[in-house]
Every structure is written in structure tokens, then in C-alpha cells.
Amino acid sequence: MSSKLKPFLPIFISGAIFIIFVLLPSSWFTGLVNQKTLAENRMSLTDQVLKGTLIQERLFNHNDKYYPIYGSSELEKDDPFNPAVALNKHNASHQPFLIGTGGNTDLVNGIELASNYDELKGKKFAFIISPQWFTNHGLTNQNFDARVSQNQINQLFHQKNMSNELKQRYAKRLLQFKHVHNKDFLRTTVENKGKTDGNYISNFKENQLVKIEAIKSLANFKDVPLEHVKPVTDEKASWSEMRDVATQYGKAHSQSNEFKIRDKYWKLIKANKRKINRDYEFNINSPEFSDLKLLVDTMREAGADVEYISIPANGKWYDHIGVDIEKREPVYKKINKTVTENGGKIYDMTDKDYEPYVITDAVHIGWKGWVYIDEHVAHHMKEK
Template identity: 50%
Template sequence: MKLKWLLPLLISGILFGLFLLIPVDWFTSLSKRQNIHEEATSLNDSVLKGIHSQEEMLRSNRYYPIFGSSELEKQDIFHPAHILKDKNSKLKPYLIGKGGSTDLIHAINVASQAQNLEGKKVGIIISPQWFTNHGLTNDNFDARYSPLQVDRLFKNPAISSELKDRFAQRLLEFKQLKSDNYLNSAVKKDNNTYEEGTFMNDFQNRIYEKHDALKSIFGREQSVIPKYTPRHIGEMDWTGMKRYDSQYGAKHSSSNEFGMNDQYWSLLNQQRKRYNRSYEFNAHSKEFDDLQLLIDALKEAKADPLFMVIPANGKWYDHINVDKNKREVVYKKINNIITSNNMKLYDITDKEYESYVINDAVHIGWKGWVYLDEQMLNHINDRFKQKTLNRKID
């Protein structure tokens, strides 16, 4: 009887020992081009939280990383995964983000890959709804941050000691990390010198790196974005596409006055409660500091980002009594931070009342995607023209 449970235990121990002994390079060498191609629209954890998939992608010169949040997961025939392909973009969209992936999550990711981002064009979608009373919550941070990326951030010679210090101070604000010995020792040093790579010890690092590489090889998931899009859409020019998406939006939002897709409106009514978003649009949100961290990480990486700021559904937010002036202050402040840092910006927050730009309460869709698709393609082809709305803080 003892052998029945001893043998599996022994085999497991031997396999784990072999796993520890095999060099990390042996695993990462298997994570090659086809894997990256298939992961480009998968939005899986090896993309969001990993290192190796993104490294391979950035070295290939074939991809346009798009950092965003839950809008990247939404089914939409005007999604950039479809339209940029239909427009024969020379760079393929590579989607990085999920619901709750806000500025700090992207900033950590960017800083971890800074040495691979020089001269790289990237798209970054900013949602003003992130700028809440509480900013990024402990639960959302814990679910989305990557210890492996944090470790790479602090090892990365392309990131300055001053910026590492700011990252360390921010990370200590989360309960999961407030007692971390490395982060605490880092911020207490007077000379801002770092003992590189000690966020994880070598054993932890090897385990995380091998797990990351294995997930990119064997943990591939089917793309959440369907491959099919009606052929005639891709053949339209941008003017024709915007005309068509207005017709499409009208057809799919006939049940309500707010331009929301009918399925979302039905689910909203089933909740039978007032839709409370009073905690959003805080002009003093911690999210503004996180946005600055993201911008500074991109600067030190010498990347070529295009920031795209999207609006709320103005009609709906008026209906639920989130004051327009309150929204406008946050729109202006986001605009001011990005433009004052000399970043490329496409700001469509002036379109919060334009039908079919937002297709529920908060998510870009239909016509909104077409606006962004056109500018991402312009960015890829070096034809982008700044759209800032000339917003200044009073």
C-alpha cells in the first residue's frame, strides 16, 4: 500500500528536480514566432503578465502593441484586430490588457521591457473612468500585476534609479507588498543605489521564468477576437466606414436612447438597480500619478507611443448624475499631462455625446473604434497628426 502513494510522490519529486535543473534558455528557445503570432489577439496571462512572449514580439519588428483594458476583449467588427488587418497594416496588432489593466499595470510592463522598446511604435488607450476616488484597488492590483515583470523592472539598466525609486514607493502602497524587504530597503537608501535583482531571489526567478516560458508554449488560448469580419467593411475608405458604423450602431441600439448596444441594455435593466458611478472622475485620483509613471517609463525606454483618450457615454453619465463639469475637469487634466510631456495624443473626449462612439456605458465601440483605427494606422505609417483639443487646466 505504501508503494502506491510513494511511487507517484517519487516521480513528482524527480520531475520537479529536473524542472529546476534544466536551464531557462532551454524553455525560452521553444517560444518562437508561431506562438507569438497566435498569442497576438489571445489576451492571455502569458501576454499580460509574462516576459518571454513580449520579448519575442518586440524583437520581430512585425507587431504594433496596443495597451488597453476591457475594451480590447469586446466583440466588435470594427476592432483594430480586424480593421488594421483589412487595411493591410505593415504591423500586426498585439493586444496587451484586460479589464482592470490601468496605468500602473502598463507602466510596470513597459519598464520591464524598456530595453526592447527603443523606437517602437505602441498604442495606449486611456479610459477616464480609471480616475476614481480610490485609484487602482488592492484586489485589482493583485489580480493583474506580474512579480516577474516587477523583478525585471528593477534589474533593467534602461530604467533610471530615480524612476525605480518612484516605482518602489508606489508599490509599497499595496498591502501585498508593503512589507517587502527589497522595496523598503530601496526607498530608504539615501543615494538611490540599488542592489539589482533582489525583488526575487534567484530560485524564485528561475521558477517564474520557466513557468512563463511553458505557458507561452503550452498554455496558448484561442483568440477572444473572432477572425471573421465582413469583407466589404475592410474595402471601405474611412469616411464610408464611419457612415456604415453609424448605420450599424443604430441597428444594434434600437432599444434605448443612450446608444448602448441592445444586449448590454437588456442586462443593465435586469439588474434592477441604479447604476452608480459617482466614485469615478476624481480630479485628485492616484491614477494621475500612475499615468505619469507610465509616461516616464516610455520616455526612458525611448519608445514612440500614441496615447488615445476615450470619453464616457455622455448621455448615460448625465442620466446617472455624474456631473458633466466633473468629467470635463478629468478630461482636461489627462490631456494636459500627456501634452505637457510632449507625447503624441489623439483625444476624442469631445465626442462623449456623439452617437455610437461608446457602445455601452464606458467601452469604445463601433464608430469610436473606427476613429482610433484610422489614427493607429496613421501612427504606424508616420502620418499621425496631433489631436489634443487644446485643453488647458484653468
């Protein structure tokens, strides 16, 4: 080789590797997502779990070890009573697998699950519904852009067993977002009453996204929120013992205020001198209710065995900031009604709105609240 070309050899090699990568089929890479990958991502809450297709697909298709729990930011909190930490071989038959992050509201979770529609029949999992999702505006364009992936939407419309009616409803809803990718495909799907013509993204693009996702799933590049959190109860503790410990733990970590808000968060509230305004929450006419109905309808038609969990807010704190029980209660009731009247079963915790140590700040379940959920999902795991 000419000495003039030698400096460019690394570039030529890199280019050749890139071309080979682009041309290889995605099926060569999907095998990278295996049982070891699931074990490593059980608490990772990474984009590969939340916005990908491979990990969740394997979770439902090739697994009888894990129990998925879908939710939002409460799953990220470093709480020793989080089910991923507190549930063990003595009190639960499966290991919890956490799927959620801040901004994961009903539609975001609905698309994640609907993209695996054909695998959901008879599958057990929990879905935590947070009351602060039910705002004046519902899911924002910003959260949609950050939380929903093109690959998940594409896979949703490829589900063979999903009814055309559901596909039409998803297409209509997706068209309401400003930066949705393929509006022509969605409009055509609506016009054809759910019959799909073509793909949401090209086969070539899907192939590349799946390969990238498979490679990224091999390593976590961010800290796992619960990685260093250890249980604070004995492995064989009864549920009542766990509740007692959680009560004492909550009391010890909320000494600074009358609202039973954890001390670290209360310090942030006191540092923020601005008036707290949450008047846009607890809207009885929130568009979020339609998204919740879409999710419940999808899970019913798919035949999934979902335990919906409706959590409360910190009632004493919300009273203090002017969002009183007369505004909260109708939203709690409508959440329950939306689930039950559309074929879902619900563990309704909203009667614990004023119970201390159920909510750790304004809206995040924790401490004693998690123990209630731990016990409930453990029973759901064992139900036939």
C-alpha cells in the same frame, strides 16, 4: 525490481522529472516563445501575455511585424471594428497585438512596459486611456494583486538603462499596496534613491516562474474573445466607408434605448433594479493621475514612440446618471495635460463624448469609435 516497489514506480519517475525540471536553467525554455507563439497570442489576452515577461519581451526585441495596443477591458469586446479584426494588409502596415484586460489601469500597464524599458527605444505602440480609471481610490489592492506579477516587477528593477529616479518612484508606489511581495527590497531601493541592492525575488524563484510561463505560452486554455469575430467591411474599404458601416452597425445593435447603448448591455441594465451610482468616477484629484504621469515619464525616458489615445465616456448616459459634463470635462482636460506636458503625444477623442456609436455602452469604445482609432494607429504605424 522488487514487486513491492513496482506500484511506486510512477511516483519515482514523476519525482525525478520534477527534480530535473527544477534544476534545469530557464534559458533552456525561453526559446519556446518564438514568432509562432506571437502569432498565436496576438488576440489571446491570456495571463502569459498580460502578466508574463517572455512574450512582451520578444514582441519588442525580435519583431517588426506587430504593433502593440495596450489598454483595458475594451480590447476584450467582440466588436468587428476592433483593430485586431478590422486592420489588414490593405489599410495597415503591421498587425495589431492586443495587451490588456479589465482592471489594467495606468500603473499595471506601466509596470508591464517598464519591465521591458531597455527594449523600448524607438518602438511604436498605442496606449488607450480610459476616463473611468480616474476614481476616488485609483488602482485597488485587489486589482493590483490580480494584474501585476512578481516577475514583471523583478525585471523592472533589472533594467540597466532605467534611471535610479524612476526606480525609486516605482518602489515608492509599490510600497502603497498591501500585499506587495518584497517590502524590504522596495524600502531599501527607496532609501538608496533607486539604487537596487539584491533582487525583488530570488534567482531560483525567477528561474522557476520563467520556465512555467514558457511552457504555458505554448497553449491557450481559455477562449480567445475575438477568435470568432469577422470583419464586416470589405478588406479594401476606405476609412469613410468603414465609419459609415460602423454607424449603421451601431444603430442596428442599439435599438432598445435612447442612449445608443448596445442592446445586450441595455438588457443587463434594465435587469439590475438598483440605482446606478458612478459618483466615485471622474475625480479631478484621483491618484490615477500620478500613475499616468509615471507611465508617460517612463516612456519618454525610454525613448518609446507612444500614441496615447484618450477616449470619452457615453456623455448622454453619464448626464442621465448624474455625472454631468461639468465633472467630466476637467478630467478629460487633465488627462490631456498630463500626457502632453510630460512629453507625450495624444489623440484626444473626448470631444466625441456625445457622438453616437463611438461608445457601445457606458464607457467602452467600439463601433465608430474603433474606426477612428483604427485610422489613427494605421497612420502612426507608417510615420517615420
